[in-house]
Amino acid sequence: MTTEKVAFVGLGVMGYPMAGHLSGTSLGVTVYNRTDSRAQQWLQTFSGEKAATPAETAADADIVCLCVGNDDDVRSVVYGDTGILAGLKKGAILIDHTTASPQLAKELELAVSEAGSEFLDAPVSGGQAGAENGSLTIMVGGNQAPFNIAKEVMNVYAKSVQLMGPAGSGQLTKAVNQICIAGVLQGLSEGLHFAEKVGLDINAVVDVISKGAAQSWQMENRAATMAEAEFDFGFAVDWMRKDLAIALATANAAGVSLPLTALVDQFYQDVQRQGGGRWDSSSLIQRLRSPDAR
Ligand SMILES: NC(=O)c1ccc[n+]([C@@H]2O[C@H](COP(=O)([O-])OP(=O)(O)OC[C@H]3O[C@@H](n4cnc5c(N)ncnc54)[C@H](OP(=O)(O)O)[C@@H]3O)[C@@H](O)[C@H]2O)c1
Known part of the structure; x- marks a missing residue:
């Protein structure tokens, strides 16, 4: 054809x-x-x-x-x-x-x-x-x-x-992708939040650690906007929760344990409650910055 x-x-x-x-x-x-x-x-x-x-x-x-x-x-x-x-x-x-x-x-x-x-x-x-x-x-x-x-x-x-x-294998692979991203984004959020609380310059921290073993796509592409609390773009939290629901349901049916994914999914629910459903999924850090959201 x-x-x-x-x-x-x-x-x-x-x-x-x-x-x-x-x-x-x-x-x-x-x-x-x-x-x-x-x-x-x-x-x-x-x-x-x-x-x-x-x-x-x-x-x-x-x-x-x-x-x-x-x-x-x-x-x-x-x-x-x-x-x-x-x-x-x-x-x-x-x-x-x-x-x-x-x-x-x-x-x-x-x-x-x-x-x-x-x-x-x-x-x-x-x-x-x-x-x-x-x-x-x-x-x-x-x-x-x-x-x-x-x-x-x-x-x-x-x-x-x-x-x-066969059919469905693309979606199963994407579920793996989202499982990996959820954990990385929570780790990055905790690291950057820790950095700002102990008085470090986030951008300087990222500049040095992104050249070492902590580097990730999220760090390269999201750390600067996380530092500025800019989330009005990108991959919506509502979509991330939809994806994690697919991953968790599939894991449940297959008898696979995804404890970190289940936890981060609940953190995203907190972000939604903050009004962040359409924020980029890197907005996990806002939950740490706003104790009332937890
Ligand atoms: N954004 C990302 O970074 C990203 C990355 C990877 C994968 N994805 C996935 O890609 C898909 C699209 O994401 P997106 O960010 O492009 O979403 P989006 O900006 O919210 O756009 C959604 C699109 O779907 C249309 N739509 C939604 N519900 C519809 C319905 N019931 N009938 C007809 N049209 C409907 C919307 O039309 P209207 O304009 O009329 O609302 C809009 O064109 C999602 O499954 C998402 O998980 C997104």
Whole structure:
């Protein structure tokens, strides 16, 4: 199959720049966003077309990419009279970039294959900056043949795209990613909070320890904004709790213990109670700075 037309549903923090990268190629791009003003804004910045429903967006596309919030959001744009499945061409590939449950991936693979098309679960890592710079890491579940075709498209906004196994394997790999991030962010929050309480200059501390064994992506990309208490960007706490719920439920079903992840999930609940649901997930440090929040 030659990919000529692609569609992108969901122009949020991540989808907006990802679809933007596609518009910089020779591919024809059609976008859809529930809040139409966001799609209009996208068209003022990038070249392409917009459609009125997910079904219309998918109608001509060889590959349909999707990046919305959670399992229910995915179902609401895939199913029904105006959903993607109602418009998806036979033989087309639906790529779900949403971080969702492995169960949803298996459900969608069945529904999409019954419609004569292919499905890949393909959650991403690399944050807002990774989406904007086209340097995401993408972990994929599904079959090899559609992966080989879809990889060429995903390479437009990714630096690494890997097939991890059958449907659901991308989401399971993303759960591992989120488990690792939760612990690192709590450790970084405690370290930086300790530094400011004992009178050290956070930026000077990070400058030196980021050259040693404490270095991490979070330290490189988030320590400066954590020092300034800036959280109005990035990966929302609400989304992090959604991801940790998936990881904890999957672990529970598999009889796996995730004590640190469960604890950090409760800390994120404290941040939500502080009004930080849309703050970047590095806002864990605010819980330490505000004793009332604990
Ligand atoms: N932000 C990050 O750093 C990051 C990193 C890795 C993975 N992710 C994952 O990527 C996904 C998107 O994250 P994001 O940060 O881009 O989220 P976001 O900025 O909140 O955008 C969510 C998008 O989904 C749409 N949407 C939500 N519910 C919908 C529904 N029921 N029907 C139709 N459209 C709906 C929203 O449309 P409206 O504009 O109408 O609200 C918006 O376009 C999430 O699963 C998140 O966990 C995010």
